[in-house]
Amino acid sequence: MKKQIGLFFIVQRSLRQHALSTLITTLSIALGTGLVIAVIAIRAQSVSAFTGGPIGFDAVLGARGSPLQLVLNAVFHLETSPGNIPWTMYQAVKNDPRVELAIPYALGDNYYGYRIVGTTTTLFTEFEYRKGVRFRTQGDGRLFDPDRQEAVLGSYAAQKLGLTVGDKFNPYHGLVFDESMRHDEQYIVVGVLEATNSPSDRVIWIPIEGIYRLDGHVLRGSGEEYVAQPGQEIPDAHKEVSAVMLKFRNPQIGFMMDATINKQGKVATLAWPIGAVMAGLFDKIGWINQILALVSYLVVLVAAGSILASIYNSINERRREFAILRSLGARRKTVFAVIVLEAASIAALGVLIGFIVYGAIFTSASAIVRAQTGIVLELLKFHPVFVVAPVCVILLGVVAGIVPALKAYQTDVATNLTPIS
Amino acid sequence: MSLLTVTNLEKTYVSPEGSLSRIINVPHFEIDTGKQIALRGSSGTGKTTFLNLIAGILQADSGHIVVAGEEITALSESERDRLRAHYIGYIFQTFNLLAGYTALENVMLGMMFGTGMDTNFAQHLLERVGLGDRMQYRPSQLSVGQQQRVAVARAIANRPRLVLADEPTGNLDYHHANEAVTLIREICHENSAALLIVSHDSEVLGRFEEAKDFTQVNCV
Ligand SMILES: Nc1ncnc2c1ncn2[C@@H]1O[C@H](COP(=O)(O)OP(=O)(O)OP(=O)(O)O)[C@@H](O)[C@H]1O
Ligand SMILES: [Mg+2]
Numbered sequence: 001m002k003k004q005i006g007l008f009f010i011v012q013r014s015l016r017q018h019a020l021s022t023l024i025t026t027l028s029i030a031l032g033t034g035l036v037i038a039v040i041a042i043r044a045q046s047v048s049a050f051t052g053g054p055i056g057f058d059a060v061l062g063a064r065g066s067p068l069q070l071v072l073n074a075v076f077h078l079e080t081s082p083g084n085i086p087w088t089m090y091q092a093v094k095n096d097p098r099v100e101l102a103i104p105y106a107l108g109d110n111y112y113g114y115r116i117v118g119t120t121t122t123l124f125t126e127f128e129y130r131k132g133v134r135f136r137t138q139g140d141g142r143l144f145d146p147d148r149q150e151a152v153l154g155s156y157a158a159q160k161l162g163l164t165v166g167d168k169f170n171p172y173h174g175l176v177f178d179e180s181m182r183h184d185e186q187y188i189v190v191g192v193l194e195a196t197n198s199p200s201d202r203v204i205w206i207p208i209e210g211i212y213r214l215d216g217h218v219l220r221g222s223g224e225e226y227v228a229q230p231g232q233e234i235p236d237a238h239k240e241v242s243a244v245m246l247k248f249r250n251p252q253i254g255f256m257m258d259a260t261i262n263k264q265g266k267v268a269t270l271a272w273p274i275g276a277v278m279a280g281l282f283d284k285i286g287w288i289n290q291i292l293a294l295v296s297y298l299v300v301l302v303a304a305g306s307i308l309a310s311i312y313n314s315i316n317e318r319r320r321e322f323a324i325l326r327s328l329g330a331r332r333k334t335v336f337a338v339i340v341l342e343a344a345s346i347a348a349l350g351v352l353i354g355f356i357v358y359g360a361i362f363t364s365a366s367a368i369v370r371a372q373t374g375i376v377l378e379l380l381k382f383h384p385v386f387v388v389a390p391v392c393v394i395l396l397g398v399v400a401g402i403v404p405a406l407k408a409y410q411t412d413v414a415t416n417l418t419p420i421s
Numbered sequence: 422m423s424l425l426t427v428t429n430l431e432k433t434y435v436s437p438e439g440s441l442s443r444i445i446n447v448p449h450f451e452i453d454t455g456k457q458i459a460l461r462g463s464s465g466t467g468k469t470t471f472l473n474l475i476a477g478i479l480q481a482d483s484g485h486i487v488v489a490g491e492e493i494t495a496l497s498e499s500e501r502d503r504l505r506a507h508y509i510g511y512i513f514q515t516f517n518l519l520a521g522y523t524a525l526e527n528v529m530l531g532m533m534f535g536t537g538m539d540t541n542f543a544q545h546l547l548e549r550v551g552l553g554d555r556m557q558y559r560p561s562q563l564s565v566g567q568q569q570r571v572a573v574a575r576a577i578a579n580r581p582r583l584v585l586a587d588e589p590t591g592n593l594d595y596h597h598a599n600e601a602v603t604l605i606r607e608i609c610h611e612n613s614a615a616l617l618i619v620s621h622d623s624e625v626l627g628r629f630e631e632a633k634d635f636t637q638v639n640c641v
Contacts, residue, residue: 329506
């Protein structure tokens with residue numbers, strides 16, 4: 001045990017004596033390790049968040065088209081809307097006894113880039129975005145009155161827009177913010193929701209009726225164009241929805257509805273199951289992640305190479321030191337162990353700092369993911385790479401130490417003891 | 422009782438031209454436990470080579486070296502290292518202190534591979550050689566004479582039974598050389614270590630009861 005302490009003592013001194021190269025090699029190891037952990041952990045977390053996160057719905061019913069577009073648009077509030085389906089279709093699925101919950105979304109407006117989604121209060125009273133958890137308003141907020149121009153804001157949207165209960169705003173037409181597209185109607189914020197760490201946090205919810213009545217909106221639910229008139233009720237036939245969010249009573253129903261809507265039907269698309277649709281997306285873009293992973297592995301390899309090179313180059317100037325240690329009774333293999341330990345220590349130190357690098361990369365990546373999707377990734381959520389990467393990098397450090405260690409091992413004592421040689 | 426016995430020791434070097442030159446040929450040499458012997462010889466006669474053979478740093482071509490009952494010439498390299506770590510202290514002409522370590526740490530390194538590190542004993546030794554106030558100094562921050570005393574303390578740090586001193590005063594002026602030799606002799610005596618000192622400085626060696634010419638020992 002005393003011997004081991006002695007070895008660490010020598011290693012620590014030598015690292016300190018070569019402080020600059022120690023620093024540089026340690027930082028390059030840290031960068032590589034941080035990248036590897038970040039690429040792998042962020043990928044794993046986003047896949048699980050986007051395929052099985054706090055979504056709460058089983059399927060999305062929408063216009064005929066790509067299920068992926070439907071999911072991105074209705075669940076993640078990204079992408080353009082594939083179009084609308086008549087209100088009667090919503091009523092049909094809503095009244096289907098196999099369907100537990102059907103919630104209509106009407107899209108097409110925004111406020112400074114944050115989407116305005118028209119829906120019914122069912123979303124707040126019956127929908128559970130996570131098992132047993134419903135949307136709740138913060139503090140003294142309340143839900144909107146379906147007959148008024150009132151809005152409930154997701155927490156992230158409210159925070160970024162600086163809106164609180166009592167504030168008024170005018171919606172803008174379109175899913176992308178355009179200054180010239182301001183609607184005349186004014187909405188008042190009556191509630192801000194508790195954070196859900198899901199895409200809903202970026203949404204401004206208003207009554208679906210409100211969307212229909214925004215100036216300039218033309219309804220085509222029945223096939224012909226219709227513009228809502230103030231004070232007049234809108235006939236159901238003219239109403240339309242962008243998507244119907246569905247929850248089934250049991251999973252088999254998905255198969256049945258998939259068959260009737262997607263395989264036999266021609267007017268609508270059922271995106272089901274949502275997780276599988278998103279998993280398909282991740283499969284398609286998997287190569288990006290492979291490239292990132294490859295790059296991060298290369299950084300680690302180059303860093304290990306720099307350990308090898310810097311220690312190797314220092315061996316010549318240190319031959320006398322090794323010879324002196326040998327003259328004091330150190331064995332060849334002690335000298336060998338010192339060098340391997342030195343390389344491993346740089347790797348281990350790099351790994352520690354690598355976690356800081358990971359934290360930095362993760363924090364900025366997760367801020368981007370949150371701003372774009374509302375999904376919050378968890379920094380400290382365990383992933384096996386937290387253990388595997390450090391072990392592999394330290395082993396790599398040991399391997400990198402072997403070449404210079406062999407060189408040190410061969411140092412002859414007698415010829416290196418005199419200062420001239 | 423004999424601590425070191427050398428018999429029929431031979432060592433030949435290959436010169437750069439490729440010819441062989443026999444540097445060492447010692448038929449018999451002996452040191453008793455705790456004794457102090459000085460060998461006087463001019464430059465290039467093989468004194469350092471002789472000490473390195475005894476220390477097990479070099480391997481003999483033939484002959485026997487027995488230190489404390491163990492035959493060095495029959496041991497493997499790592500066993501010779503172990504023997505050196507435990508039984509031998511070595512003072513070099515150039516001191517060979519490690520630049521990255523303080524005086525105290527240099528002395529501790531002298532123990533590390535043998536008896537194990539003992540801070541108290543290392544401090545005691547530095548105080549003994551008069552460097553109690555210089556323990557945290559690096560070699561570059563010490564005078565030559567002070568470096569030499571660190572080297573002396575380091576050579577005794579593993580409580581060796583034999584101290585080898587190779588021209589330990591070569592870098593010191595006459596006054597300091599005398600002082601240094603006295604210190605080496607005292608400290609070996611206090612720690613019951615035998616001393617084999619080689620030098621070409623007859624002034625310094627004159628005061629040893631047992632001083633020989635190296636040519637008497639080495640018959641090349
Ligand atoms: N590795 C070597 N290869 C060939 N010859 C060597 C080698 N090492 C030493 N010699 C030769 O051996 C001889 C003795 O060297 P050594 O260092 O033992 O002398 P020394 O008596 O200690 O001299 P000094 O008093 O100058 O230190 C020298 O002539 C030297 O050239
Ligand atoms: Mg010499």
